[in-house]
Amino acid sequence: MADPIKASEGFPPWLRLRRTADYRRVQRRGRRHHRELLVTLHASNGLDHPRFGLTVSRKVGNAVVRNRVKRRLRDAIRRHPASRDGSLSGIDVVFIARSRAAEATGHDLRDAVGEALAAVIHQRGAYAAPSGA
Numbered sequence: 001m002a003d004p005i006k007a008s009e010g011f012p013p014w015l016r017l018r019r020t021a022d023y024r025r026v027q028r029r030g031r032r033h034h035r036e037l038l039v040t041l042h043a044s045n046g047l048d049h050p051r052f053g054l055t056v057s058r059k060v061g062n063a064v065v066r067n068r069v070k071r072r073l074r075d076a077i078r079r080h081p082a083s084r085d086g087s088l089s090g091i092d093v094v095f096i097a098r099s100r101a102a103e104a105t106g107h108d109l110r111d112a113v114g115e116a117l118a119a120v121i122h123q124r125g126a127y128a129a130p131s132g133a
Contacts, residue, residue, distance in 0.1 A: 011074045015083070017053030017092055026053070026092050033119045037104050039096040040116040042123075050088035052077050054095050061102040069097050072106045076113035087121050 017023055022045075030043035045051055054073050056066045073095055082088050095116065101109065 011052075011078065014049065015052060017051045017094065022051070022092060023053055023055075023094060026094050030092075030094070031123060033116055035098075035112055035116060037098055037101045037109060037112040038116055039098065040120065041094045041096070042120045043092050044090055045092040046090065048089055050083065050090070051092045052083070052095070053092070054097070056097040056101070059099050060097050061099075065102045066097075069101050069104075069109070072104075072109045073097065073113065075106065076110040079110065080113055080117055082117045082121060087124070088117065091120060091124070093117070093120055 017026070026041050026043045030041040033040040033042075054070050056069050056073075058066070060066050060069055077083050077095075093116075095113065101112075104112070
């Protein structure tokens with residue numbers, strides 16, 4: 001696994017969901033948590049580290065607003081201790097921004113990400129140990 005992510009670093013490729021097939025797998029097999037600002041989907045990935053994906057549709061706002069929401073979500077993920085401490089290893093997490101996320105502050109989105117990741121960690125026992133890929 002690559003070095004643990006630091007809050008000051010970018011969002012490294014090994015920490016991102018990049019393929020459409022991965023997003024579809026999480027959507028098809030994953031569990032959902034609905035929140036005011038986010039819908040979170042998560043599924044086992046068979047790796048020794050977590051991966052995160054973001055979806056911000058046009059319902060959230062124009063390109064400027066969508067990019068702001070994505071920047072704030074990436075920052076919230078980077079800053080959350082679970083993205084670095086191994087408590088999410090072996091899990092893919094997709095955050096889907098709801099339309100209310102457009103008016104949310106960075107602090108609101110950090111809180112929403114924290115609640116969502118806490119729910120994912122709580123359900124972690126439902127996943128089998130990664131089989132090694």
